Amino acid sequence: AQSVSQHNHHVILSEAASLELGCNYSYGGTVNLFWYVQYPGQHLQLLLKYFSGDPLVKGIKGFEAEFIKSKFSFNLRKPSVQWSDTAEYFCAVNRILTGGGNKLTFGTGTQLKVEL
Amino acid sequence: DSGVTQTPKHLITATGQRVTLRCSPRSGDLSVYWYQQSLDQGLQFLIQYYNGEERAKGNILERFSAQQFPDLHSELNLSSLELGDSALYFCASSVSRDWGNEQFFGPGTRLTVL
Numbered sequence: 371a372q373s374v375s376q377h378n379h380h381v382i383l384s385e386a387a388s389l390e391l392g393c394n395y396s397y398g399g400t401v402n403l404f405w406y407v408q409y410p411g412q413h414l415q416l417l418l419k420y421f422s423g424d425p426l427v428k429g430i431k432g433f434e435a436e437f438i439k440s441k442f443s444f445n446l447r448k449p450s451v452q453w454s455d456t457a458e459y460f461c462a463v464n465r466i467l468t469g470g471g472n473k474l475t476f477g478t479g480t481q482l483k484v485e486l
Numbered sequence: 487d488s489g490v491t492q493t494p495k496h497l498i499t500a501t502g503q504r505v506t507l508r509c510s511p512r513s514g515d516l517s518v519y520w521y522q523q524s525l526d527q528g529l530q531f532l533i534q535y536y537n538g539e540e541r542a543k544g545n546i547l548e549r550f551s552a553q554q555f556p557d558l559h560s561e562l563n564l565s566s567l568e569l570g571d572s573a574l575y576f577c578a579s580s581v582s583r584d585w586g587n588e589q590f591f592g593p594g595t596r597l598t599v600l
Contacts, residue, residue, distance in 0.1 A: 404588065413488065414576065414591040460529065464589075471542025473519070474578075474589060476529035 374463050376477035383451050384485050391446040391480050393461030402464040403444040404474070405435055409457045417459075420444065431455070456484045489513065490592035492577050498598045504565040507595045511558055511579030517541070518560040519580070519589055520552055524573035535560055536582075567599045 377392040395401065405417040418429025425437040435446045444461060461477040489512035499505055511518050520532040531544035535554035546552075549567075554560045564571060574596050578589035 406591075413593045414578075415488070416588055416590075419588055467542045469542065471534045471536070473531040473534060473542055473544055474521075474529075475531065478528050 374461055374475050374477040376459075376461055376480050378480045379478065380481045380483070382483045382485065385453055386450045387484075389446070389448040389451050389455075389482070391459055391461075391482075393444045393446065393477055395442050395444070395461075395463045395475075397442075397463060397465055399465070403435075403437060404462040404464065405429065405433070405444075405446050406460045406462060406476075407457045408460065408479075414460065417446070451482075451484050453484045453486055455482060457482060488590040488592060490577060490579050490590050492575075492592040492595050494595060495593065496596050496598070498600065499567060500600055501567055501569060503567050503599075504563065505567065505597065507562040507564070507575055507577075507597075509560045509562070509577030509579075509592060511560070511577075512590055515579035515581055515590070516558065517580045517582060517587075517589075518554055518558070519578040520546075520560070520562050521576040521578065521591075522573045523576060523594070524570075527573075529576075532562070564597070569599050572597055572599045 375394045403420040406414040407417050417433050420427045420437045428434045433448050459480045462474045491510045493508045516537045519534045523529045532546040533552050534542040538554050549565050552562045574594045576594045577592045580587040580589045
């Protein structure tokens with residue numbers, strides 16, 4: 371089945387450590403890719419997105435992601451995490467549907483805890 | 487604040503009941519999407535409306551229905567509620583019906599079915 375996979379369900383890091391969260395998708399054809407973050411008790415916020423062009427995209431709060439088409443991957447990175455990055459991170463794929471609509475398909479999410 | 491509003495924030499009801507969740511999209515956005523977030527199913531797409539018309543359907547149960555009104559707000563109706571319907575229901579909006587636009591999410595409605 372077509373899906374979005376996030377390999378790490380729970381990640382615990384110390385402040386200033388580097389972060390990489392994996393995301394793979396199994397859809398063929400053209401897709402748009404997103405990373406969303408959900409802070410405790412809050413709604414989903416967009417971190418970054420890839421539509422086309424440079425496969426290395428930069429988002430808010432120092433996050434970046436690299437789209438590797440041959441690997442169907444869109445991994446999220448941050449060189450140095452902060453305590454305030456503690457949140458759940460979701461990778462999502464958008465693709466056009468028969469009939470012209472579209473939908474986001476989300477991965478299962480990664481809970482990141484950053485310790486002081 | 488994404489500009490997408492949802493009411494109510496919390497809803498507690500009993501099995502067998504019917505509830506209505508409301509969403510107002512960002513100003514200028516014509517597409518509205520509904521998602522369900524639960525512990526066992528994760529974040530799942532339910533349905534998309536564009537300018538009053540249904541555009542795409544996902545894993546939406548027959549007991550659930552939605553509509554988008556002329557003022558572009560949307561309502562998600564959940565009926566014959568079961569314990570398993572307890573979840574966080576998010577609404578999102580985007581400018582157009584096309585897949586090339588990002589979706590902005592509202593704060594969600596937490597539904598608890600007792």
